[in-house]
Amino acid sequence: MDAAFTEQRARALLALTDAAGSAADAELLALGENAVFAVGGLVAKVGRDASLVPRARRELRVGAWLEDCGVPAVRPAASEVLIADGHPVTLWHRLPQAVRPASPADLAKLLRRLHALPAPGFGLPRRDLLGGVERWLRLAGDAVDPADADYLRERRDGFAAATAALTPHLEPGPIHGDALPRNVHVGPDGPVLVDLETFAVDLREHDLVVTALSRDRYGLDPEAYAAFVRAYGWDVREWEGCAVLRGARETASCAWVAQHAPGNPAALAEFRRRVASLRDGDPAVRWYPF
Structure with missing residues (x-):
């Protein structure tokens, strides 16, 4: 890189x-x-x-x-x-100027349409959520504690194996892969998906765990999460595999922040906050978008 x-x-x-x-x-x-x-x-x-x-x-x-x-x-x-x-x-x-910020419900409606599609005629990869961990930690270098980096590598390996063993609730198929409201643009003609680079064919639950994690970690209003669930038609937190996908995503998110730590004190502080909450097993510690 x-x-x-x-x-x-x-x-x-x-x-x-x-x-x-x-x-x-x-x-x-x-x-x-x-x-x-x-x-x-x-x-x-x-x-x-x-x-x-x-x-x-x-x-x-x-x-x-x-x-x-x-x-x-x-x-x-x-x-x-x-x-x-x-x-x-x-x-x-270029998309027209946004008329308002996208909501979780906007995202859910688009995901319903996407998740109704069969796989395309060309190859899409699996959602390699943890694939960037080593690269991000390498970019972090000496800016982060080597013990924290090793801890994330161990989590990566454990959650990669656990994810591979999951039994899905939904039929696997095309997913966005980074399904957040920030990847929805609401123009005069309504919401559209953007940032298509993480598209994959994998567990549909990947796209739903993101918003569940936003509720728990990033301060998403529980009412907004409830609107997301109503618009999609199912709450991924009811699925026994939810904790596994959540843990995988948390691991990746920590490593992603690490790459920005060299020369950026705010990134380093957020990295340390996230890793400490994982080490402490505290799922309610607030994380901040970076």
Whole structure:
């Protein structure tokens, strides 16, 4: 991974593409696994490193497939991935300005439509929720306590085995993989799914545990969670496997924050808060989005 993946680096990569317009005038929308820029009527996603090229290609196929299925989602503006110094760049139609924030109920309605679909005609991976743990901990380096890193590795291995042994309540199939209201955009025509890079074919419960965890860890209003359950039609907390998927996601979330710890005291403090709550076995300690 490019550890120096800054806004300036991403702009330089964007400038190497032919279809991005003026990179200097592009508006940065987000900087994470991708740098996301608004460029005129398009959105350009610049991948952090070359290893993300296959995922970028898959995300474009998912966008086209959802369009064919009539599921409201962000639409690709080009069918091929552009390559800039090895980094993937994908182009998307820019969505109109949001009319309001997305709610958990908006997300639930979209998940119902998605979860009604059979698997597409192209391959989708399993939801490798824990696959990034080693990479994120490696990026954290000496900024985090080695004992905490080893603890998360042990949790990763245990929850990976436990997840593989789960018996689902719902029929497995296509899932979003990171089903949060922040990945729903509510425009004049209603809610649409965005950030399609984690699409997979796996347990549908993956998409539901996210909101249950938001209720327990991130301060989601219980009434908003109840609206999510009503809109979807089932509460994943009734499923005996819920605690396993929750534990896997908590492990991944801790490691994800760790990668931001070098040079970022707020990230380090949040990492320590999360790991301490897991070590203490306290499922109610408040975590803060990062």
